[in-house]
Amino acid sequence: MSAPNPDRSPLAVALAYQEDDGAPRVVAKGRGQIAQAIIERAREAGVYVHESPELVALLMQVDMDDRIPPQLYLAVAELLAWLYRVEAGEVLPAPEV
Numbered sequence: 153m154s155a156p157n158p159d160r161s162p163l164a165v166a167l168a169y170q171e172d173d174g175a176p177r178v179v180a181k182g183r184g185q186i187a188q189a190i191i192e193r194a195r196e197a198g199v200y201v202h203e204s205p206e207l208v209a210l211l212m213q214v215d216m217d218d219r220i221p222p223q224l225y226l227a228v229a230e231l232l233a234w235l236y237r238v239e240a241g242e243v244l245p246a247p248e249v
Contacts, residue, residue: 165211166199167220167228175219176228181212189210200235207231 164187166180182189194201207227213222220228 163186163208163212165208165214166190166194167211168236169232173219175222175225176232177219178211178214178216181214181216183212189244202225202235204231216243 161184163183164181165178167176168179171174182190191201207224210224211220
């Protein structure tokens with residue numbers, strides 16, 4: 153996920169989920185050139201990049217390798233459900249998260 157930043161440098165947070173984790177984990181995050189590198193690597197790997205400034209701002213507060221907090225479960229779950237439908241070939245508008 154990425155988001156614009158008031159100082160004009162991009163922000164990015166990458167999440168990963170494995171069934172035994174219990175919740176998605178923050179596996180990469182950064183601003184500026186680091187954020188741009190995260191976004192570029194995601195796109196090169198075919199990973200969907202979703203822009204949600206509010207969600208990225210909240211996820212930037214989560215420490216690396218930590219699970220997302222329960223307060224963000226619903227927002228992230230809605231985003232993941234939408235992404236699964238997109239990958240299944242359904243065309244839907246992006247969720248408001």
